[in-house]
Amino acid sequence: MTGRPGLIERAEELLALTAITTAAIQGTGSVGLVVGPVASGKSVLLSAVCEDASRAGATVLRATGAQAEQRTPLSIVGQLLQQAPLSAERWWQAQRLLEAATRAARPHNPDIGQEADPYQLPNDLVQALCAVLFELSESVPLLICVDDAHHADAYSLQWLLFLIRRLGTARVAVVLTERTARQHPQPAFHAELLRQPHCRRIMLGPLTHEGVVQLLGTRLDDQRADQLASRVDALTGGNPLLVHSLLEDLRSCTRLPSERHPAGLGGGFAFSQAVVSCLHRSEPAALAVARGIAVFGDHASDHLLGQLLGLFPGLVKGVIDGLDSAGLLEYGRFRHPAVRTAVLHDTDAADLSRLHAQAARLLYAQGAPERAIAEQLLASDQPGETWSTRVLCDVARQALFDGDADLARRCVEHAHRGCSDTRQRGEVLTLLAGVEWQLQPGNATRHLPMLSAALRAGELGDRHSVVVVKYLLRHGRITEATTVLNHLLAQDRPVDGRTSAELQTVRLQLSSSYPGVLAELPPFEASSPTKDRAPAAVRANPQLQAATALDEVLSGRADENTFLGAEQVLRSIGLTYRHWEQVEFALLALIYGDQLERAAHCCEQLLNRIGRAAEGWRPPLLALRSQIAVRQGQLVDAERYAKSALEQMPWQGWGVNIGLPMATLLMAQTLMGRYEDAAQLLNRPVPQAIYQTRYGMHYLHARGEYRLATNHPHAALDDFLICGEMMQDWDLDLPSVVPWRGAAARVHLQMGNHQQAKVLIDEQFKRLQPGSSRSRGITVRLSATVAELKFRPALLRQAVDELQRCDSRVELALALADLGYTHQSLGDHKRSRIMMSRAWQLAKEHSAEPVQRGLSSMFSDLREEAAPAAAAPDAGGLSDAERRVASLAALGHTNREIARELFITVSTVEQHLTRVYRKLKVTRRSDLPSELCLATSGTAS
Numbered sequence: 001m002t003g004r005p006g007l008i009e010r011a012e013e014l015l016a017l018t019a020i021t022t023a024a025i026q027g028t029g030s031v032g033l034v035v036g037p038v039a040s041g042k043s044v045l046l047s048a049v050c051e052d053a054s055r056a057g058a059t060v061l062r063a064t065g066a067q068a069e070q071r072t073p074l075s076i077v078g079q080l081l082q083q084a085p086l087s088a089e090r091w092w093q094a095q096r097l098l099e100a101a102t103r104a105a106r107p108h109n110p111d112i113g114q115e116a117d118p119y120q121l122p123n124d125l126v127q128a129l130c131a132v133l134f135e136l137s138e139s140v141p142l143l144i145c146v147d148d149a150h151h152a153d154a155y156s157l158q159w160l161l162f163l164i165r166r167l168g169t170a171r172v173a174v175v176l177t178e179r180t181a182r183q184h185p186q187p188a189f190h191a192e193l194l195r196q197p198h199c200r201r202i203m204l205g206p207l208t209h210e211g212v213v214q215l216l217g218t219r220l221d222d223q224r225a226d227q228l229a230s231r232v233d234a235l236t237g238g239n240p241l242l243v244h245s246l247l248e249d250l251r252s253c254t255r256l257p258s259e260r261h262p263a264g265l266g267g268g269f270a271f272s273q274a275v276v277s278c279l280h281r282s283e284p285a286a287l288a289v290a291r292g293i294a295v296f297g298d299h300a301s302d303h304l305l306g307q308l309l310g311l312f313p314g315l316v317k318g319v320i321d322g323l324d325s326a327g328l329l330e331y332g333r334f335r336h337p338a339v340r341t342a343v344l345h346d347t348d349a350a351d352l353s354r355l356h357a358q359a360a361r362l363l364y365a366q367g368a369p370e371r372a373i374a375e376q377l378l379a380s381d382q383p384g385e386t387w388s389t390r391v392l393c394d395v396a397r398q399a400l401f402d403g404d405a406d407l408a409r410r411c412v413e414h415a416h417r418g419c420s421d422t423r424q425r426g427e428v429l430t431l432l433a434g435v436e437w438q439l440q441p442g443n444a445t446r447h448l449p450m451l452s453a454a455l456r457a458g459e460l461g462d463r464h465s466v467v468v469v470k471y472l473l474r475h476g477r478i479t480e481a482t483t484v485l486n487h488l489l490a491q492d493r494p495v496d497g498r499t500s501a502e503l504q505t506v507r508l509q510l511s512s513s514y515p516g517v518l519a520e521l522p523p524f525e526a527s528s529p530t531k532d533r534a535p536a537a538v539r540a541n542p543q544l545q546a547a548t549a550l551d552e553v554l555s556g557r558a559d560e561n562t563f564l565g566a567e568q569v570l571r572s573i574g575l576t577y578r579h580w581e582q583v584e585f586a587l588l589a590l591i592y593g594d595q596l597e598r599a600a601h602c603c604e605q606l607l608n609r610i611g612r613a614a615e616g617w618r619p620p621l622l623a624l625r626s627q628i629a630v631r632q633g634q635l636v637d638a639e640r641y642a643k644s645a646l647e648q649m650p651w652q653g654w655g656v657n658i659g660l661p662m663a664t665l666l667m668a669q670t671l672m673g674r675y676e677d678a679a680q681l682l683n684r685p686v687p688q689a690i691y692q693t694r695y696g697m698h699y700l701h702a703r704g705e706y707r708l709a710t711n712h713p714h715a716a717l718d719d720f721l722i723c724g725e726m727m728q729d730w731d732l733d734l735p736s737v738v739p740w741r742g743a744a745a746r747v748h749l750q751m752g753n754h755q756q757a758k759v760l761i762d763e764q765f766k767r768l769q770p771g772s773s774r775s776r777g778i779t780v781r782l783s784a785t786v787a788e789l790k791f792r793p794a795l796l797r798q799a800v801d802e803l804q805r806c807d808s809r810v811e812l813a814l815a816l817a818d819l820g821y822t823h824q825s826l827g828d829h830k831r832s833r834i835m836m837s838r839a840w841q842l843a844k845e846h847s848a849e850p851v852q853r854g855l856s857s858m859f860s861d862l863r864e865e866a867a868p869a870a871a872a873p874d875a876g877g878l879s880d881a882e883r884r885v886a887s888l889a890a891l892g893h894t895n896r897e898i899a900r901e902l903f904i905t906v907s908t909v910e911q912h913l914t915r916v917y918r919k920l921k922v923t924r925r926s927d928l929p930s931e932l933c934l935a936t937s938g939t940a941s
Contacts (some may be wrong), residue, residue: 001472003559010199012050013034013045013202014045014048014049016032016051016200017032017034017045017049017175017778018049018052019103019203020032020055020173020175021049021052021053021058021141021143021175021871022056022202023060023173024142024143024171024172025057025060025140025141026171027169027170028169028198029168029169029170029171029172029173029174029198029551030123030165030167030173030174030198030200031164031167031173031174031175031176031193031196031198031200032173032174032175032176032199032200032202033175033176033177033178033193033194033199033200033201033202034046034175034176034177034178034201034202034204035177035178035179035180035201035202035203035204036177036179036204036205036241036326036695037179037180037204037206037280037314037322037327038179038180038281038282038286038322038326039239039240039241039242039274039277039278039281039326039327040204040205040206040239040240040326041204041240041241042147042177042178042179042204043147043148043177044240045177045204046062046147046175046177047146049143049145050062050143050145052376053141053143053173054143056141057140057141058140058141058142058143058173059084059085059140059143059728060142060143060145061080061084061133061142061143061144061145062079062080062083062144062145062146062147063075063076063077063079063080063145063146063147064146064147064148065146065147065148065149065150065151065152066148066151067151068698069151069153070151070152070153071153072153073101073102073105073153073155073156074101074102074105074153074156074157074159075100075150075152075153076153076154076156076159076160077098077101077129077147077155078098080133080144081094081095081098081129081132084132084133084136085136085140086132086136086872088618090132090135093132094129094132097125097128097132097845098129100125101121101122101125101126101129101155102699104121104122104125104394105121105155109867111769121155121158121159121928123162123504126158126159127162130166131160133163133172134166134170134172137170137171137172138171140171140173141171141172141173142172142173143173143175144163144173144174144175145175145176146160146174146177147177148175148177148178148179149176149177150178150179150181150184150185150186150235150348150829152186152187153469154189157186158189158191160174160176161189161193162191164193164196164199165196165200175925176193179281179282179283179322180277180325181283181318181322182318182319182321182322182423182501189580196929200252202334203235205238205325206238206239206308206325206327206905207233207238207239207240207243207585208236208238209229209230209233211238212229212232212233212236212243213225213226213229213246213609215240215243215244216228216229216232216247217242219250219251220247220248221594221642222538226514227267231265232246232265234335234336235266235335235336235802236266236327236335237326237327237328237330237337237646238325238327238842239278239326239327239328239334241274241277241278242271242275242278242327244274245268245270245271245273245274246265246266246268246270247271248268248270249267249268249270249271249654250268251759252268257482259436263887265336265338266336266338266339266343266392267336267338267827271338271342272338272341272342272345273342275338275339275343276340276342276346277342278326278328279328279343279346282322282326283319283322285309285311285315285319286315286319286322286323288311289309289311289316289319289320289342290308290323290328290337291343291344291347291352291355292304292305292308292309292355292359292627293305293320293329293333293340293343294334294340294343294344294347295308295331295352295355295356295359295376295379296308296359296363297340297372297375298333299363299368299372300332300333301841302314302316302317302320304359304362304363304366307357307362308355308359308362319771320332326422330653342347342602350504352379353379353380353381353382354380354382354600354730356377356379356380356382357377357380357382358374359376360373360376360377360380360388364387364388364391368658370391370394370395371395371396371398372390373388373391373395374392374395374407374411377391377392377414378392378410378411378414378764382418383418383420383892384414384415384417384418384419384420386421386424387414389418389419389421389424389428390413392414392415393409393411393412393415393427393428394601395407395411396408396412396415396431396435397409397431399411399613400435400438400576400577400613400614401574401576402613403611403613403614404440404613405438405439405611405612405613405614407614408435408438408439408613409435409439410569412428412431412432412435412902413432414492415428415431416428416432420459422459423459423460423461425454425459426454426459426461426464427460428453428458429447429450429451430451430460430464430467430468432447432760433447433448433451433468433471434467434577434578435577436616437577437580437616437619438575438576438577438613438615438616439603439613439614439616440613440615440616440649440653441652445475445652445653445655448471448472448475448477451468451471452468452472452477452480454468455468455480455484461731462488462504465484465488466488466502466503466506467502467640468484469481469485469506470506470509470581472484473509473510473513473514473517473656474655474657475655475656476655476656476687476688476690477515477688477689478516478517478689481517482517482520482521485506485517485521486520486521486522488503489503489522490522493778494740497717500677504544504547505544505547506580508544508547508548508550508551508585509547509581509585511551511554511730511731512547512550512554512585512588512656512694512732513693513694513695514692514693514694515693515694515729515730515731515732516691516692516693516726516729517569517692518730525613530588536810539549545565545569545582545588546566546569546581546582546583546585546586547581547582547585549562549563549566549569549585549586549589550566550585550586550588550589550592550692551563551595552589553588553589553592553736554731554732554734554737555731555735556769556858557587557856558593560591560770562593562614563589563593563595563598566585566586566587567586567587567590567598568604569582569583569585569586570583570586570587570602570605570606571602571605573586575606575609575610575611575613575614576614577616580617581622583617583621584620584624584740586602586677587599587603587624588624589603590602590625591627591628592632592736592737593769594736594769594773594775594806595632595808596628596632596774596807596808597778597806597807599624599628600625600628600629600632603621603625603628604625606621607621607622607625612625618645619646619648619649619654619661620646620647620657621660622641622642622644622645622648622858623641623642623657623660623661623664624660625641626638626639626641626642626661626664626665626668627639627641627664627698628647629664629668630664630667630668630671631774631808632807632809632811633808633809633810633811633813633846633848635668635671635672635810635846635847635848636672636846636847638664638665638667638668639665639668639669639672641664642661642662642664642665643665645661646658646662646665648659651684655687656687656689656690656692656693656695657695658686658687658690658695659686659690659693659695659696659698659699660695660698662681662686662699662702663695663698663699663701663702664682664698664702665681665777666678666681666699666702666703666705666706667701667705668683669681669707670702670705670706671705671810671848671850672848672849673709673848673849673850673853675706675709676851678706682703684705686699691726694732694737696726696728697723697726697732697737697738697740698722698738699828700719700722700726701720701721701738701739701740701743702724703719704716704717704719704720704723704743705743707719708746708747708750709850712746713750713751713775716743716747717744717747717748720740720744720747721740721741721744723738723740724740724741724744731759733767734767734769734775735764735767735768735775735778735779736773736774736775739764739775739778739779741760741761741763741764742760742761742764742779744760745757745758745764745782745804747758748760748781749785750895757785757786758786761779761782761783761786762783762832764779764782765779765783772802772804772805772806773802773806774803774806774808774811776802777799777800777802777805777806777807777811777812777815778799778803778811779809780795780796780798780799780802781795781796781799781803781811781814781815781818783795784796784799784818784822785818789822789825789826790826792818792822793822796815796818796822797819797891799815799818800812800815800816800819800891803815804887809842809845809846810842810843810846810848810851811836813839813840813842813843813846813848814839814851816835816836816838816839816842816891817835817836817839817843817854817855818836818849819892820832820833820834820835820836820839820855823835825893831892834890834891834892834925835891835892837853837903838890838891838892839851839855840852840855840856878916878919878920881912882912882915882916882919884902885898885902885909885912885913885916885918886912886913886920886928887901888901889916889925889928890928890929891926892925895904895909895910895913917927
């Protein structure tokens with residue numbers, strides 16, 4: 001038995017069948033009925049019985065039932081008689097009998113309404129045909145085998161039953177095989193057969209785990225067989241045909257799968273063909289049910305499958321049970337994705353598309369999850385309907401929120417292709433542009449022509465028209481945007497709350513980013529900017545909350561609650577394309593409110609949250625991060641962020657927003673003395689519409705700084721003054737947005753116009769917001785340049801203190817340098833050298849090369865003297881009190897001044913400094929680390 005692959009687990013069944021054959025040889029007629037699922041090894045077992053019987057001296061007559069021959073009368077009988085070793089005369093007699101029986105089995109003329117009864121062959125013909133074999137058995141024992149008897153024609157079954165009932169002591173054994181079925185195709189024959197006392201039914205089940213191991217062992221070594229057995233058993237359910245197919249696929253593999261690397265199992269051609277073969281050999285409805293399960297996946301049920309296939313649920317349940325027993329299913333689901341793949345590949349593409357479309361309708365009617373419905377719609381190329389378009393759009397939005405970029409894109413593209421309703425098509429097109437922006441902003445521009453056409457055709461509702469306005473503004477198509485807004489604002493009919501919130505957001509967006517457009521529009525009566533008049537639904541809109549925070553900053557009404565609100569928006573925001581304006585508004589509120597540390601922290605958190613489905617967020621976020629960094633004086637980081645932003649999105653994809661990363665990069669390179677790089681950047685054209693936007697102000701300011709640094713003061717002054725005119729006209733004239741007056745004042749000072757510079761600086765002072773800020777520190781430093789020499793030290797120390805608090809490194813270096821120059825002018829060379837050294841260290845740390853060069857030209861030995869301090873140990877080991885004292889000492893204050901500033905005794909100051917020197921291993925104040933200049937202290941008056 002061990003040398004016969006496929007029979008290792010069938011030893012008991014083979015012995016039972018051999019006993020039946022032996023009994024027939026000894027003169028006792030017997031019948032064996034082998035029942036098992038499709039491809040369970042019935043035919044292999046039958047072949048083994050035939051071999052054993054033949055060796056024992058019996059004559060074997062074997063026939064096979066075929067579904068295609070079920071309407072061919074007596075096909076089984078003909079196969080058996082064809083193999084019988086009859087004399088020539090007896091063979092011709094048998095053929096004549098068969099022909100007569102065949103004629104008798106054919107239906108009568110249907111015109112007279114008579115048809116043959118399958119079990120009404122004349123008994124004399126049936127008896128005569130049986131007598132042929134009974135006579136033969138007198139000379140030699142017979143084994144009559146019929147494989148797949150469930151496919152036998154009705155007349156052959158009548159003959160078989162007649163033969164079996166008369167076996168008696170004849171030396172004839174009959175062995176039949178049939179497929180397990182919930183209901184036999186010929187129930188009367190089946191029932192009569194099992195009533196016979198000499199009939200034995202033998203049930204075949206799947207191979208056990210041990211059987212799988214032994215079967216694998218016929219092709220693989222023992223170790224590999226043991227390793228793969230569990231996976232093979234789970235994949236095949238013990239179906240011998242499937243196990244053999246896996247072995248065939250493994251034989252063609254260069255590297256056999258293992259428990260650690262099992263991915264190759266089930267993916268081969270032989271396995272796929274075996275699955276399809278099992279289904280085609282199963283009962284007629286099996287293939288259809290398998291296809292239905294493949295289509296529905298985890299949502300398959302007897303009821304849904306019945307509706308999809310037009311079958312009764314009870315019939316579906318029986319088919320599923322059969323496929324379970326065949327090892328293709330487990331609890332009504334495919335055992336392995338490879339089985340589902342094989343079923344789908346065996347289905348005609350048009351039929352499969354139709355099935356998916358019908359499955360989507362059924363799931364929708366049942367109230368199934370939208371994602372399950374969308375998966376069916378995506379697998380179908382059928383025309384879309386209103387409900388299906390809505391489902392696909394909803395799933396696309398949720399997929400973006402969940403980070404599934406691929407699903408979002410496929411859903412919205414499918415909805416766009418299949419949408420026939422013009423108004424709905426415009427909505428889908430708007431969503432498509434949004435999805436493209438979130439994944440890759442540069443790609444969204446290709447949808448603008450279609451969006452514009454939909455706008456002109458009136459295919460977009462008010463809310464979606466407002467969304468398109470934002471795209472038009474972003475890409476500099478100002479005229480089109482104002483035309484649409486004029487149309488929306490001129491309507492007499494009321495708008496819904498969501499559209500009202502969108503319009504209010506656009507108003508605030510225009511006032512902060514596109515202020516030049518507001519003058520061309522009528523008042524936004526639909527959504528008043530005052531909180532008292534705005535509906536509650538509008539005020540509750542998160543997008544409007546963020547826009548309001550920015551509006552409060554730009555109008556000078558911001559307080560701590562404003563910044564807390566902006567932080568809350570940034571912490572809770574979802575990274576979808578509809579939320580970008582909220583993020584931009586909230587970050588700008590923090591940036592323009594001089595809350596740079598908060599802005600940097602929030603921006604970093606957002607960048608860390610970006611996944612594959614929100615890559616479109618990265619370039620604009622990096623642009624804002626670069627703006628934060630350049631204001632903090634982190635020039636290297638600012639350049640890196642800005643370059644990365646420009647590299648990650650095509651130039652044309654930015655639209656007017658290109659002004660922000662360009663301005664930041666230009667400013668950073670100018671402050672680092674990289675004038676050639678800055679000049680190359682200026683050679684790149686920018687959209688003309690940029691000068692109608694906030695981005696134009698930043699760009700003009702940065703260009704002016706470059707021109708001033710490269711000795712073109714008049715051109716620089718023009719840029720600063722034009723920038724100032726724009727800010728005044730647009731009511732955005734805040735130093736924290738763009739300090740154009742201070743920049744223009746520096747030009748006037750360079751040209752010797754001190755009075756004009758003083759007027760500009762004084763005016764900038766008036767526009768500062770209350771409290772400590774970077775803008776205040778910059779303005780105080782500038783005011784010192786036009787003050788009398790004796791007042792300058794106090795002003796510059798105040799500027800240093802302000803800039804220390806807001807952690808603005810390069811501006812602090814400039815303030816320290818000015819303080820050093822002032823002490824030099826007052827003859828205090830020791831304190832001057834300390835300030836110069838601190839300024840040089842800060843400038844070096846942040847690559848502010850022009851500041852370094854200016855200081856080095858005044859003190860040629862400053863570089864060498866500052867070097868040890870730059871390499872000094874970290875000051876993190878100091879206590880708070882020691883750090884406060886060391887910070888003031890690093891800024892050049894005397895012990896008495898430090899004592900007066902901190903309200904302690906001179907002796908306490910000396911004790912603190914002694915411990916500081918010991919901890920930091922330095923011997924003098926000039927060796928104190930430069931980061932102490934950034935320590936938060938009290939005021940440095």
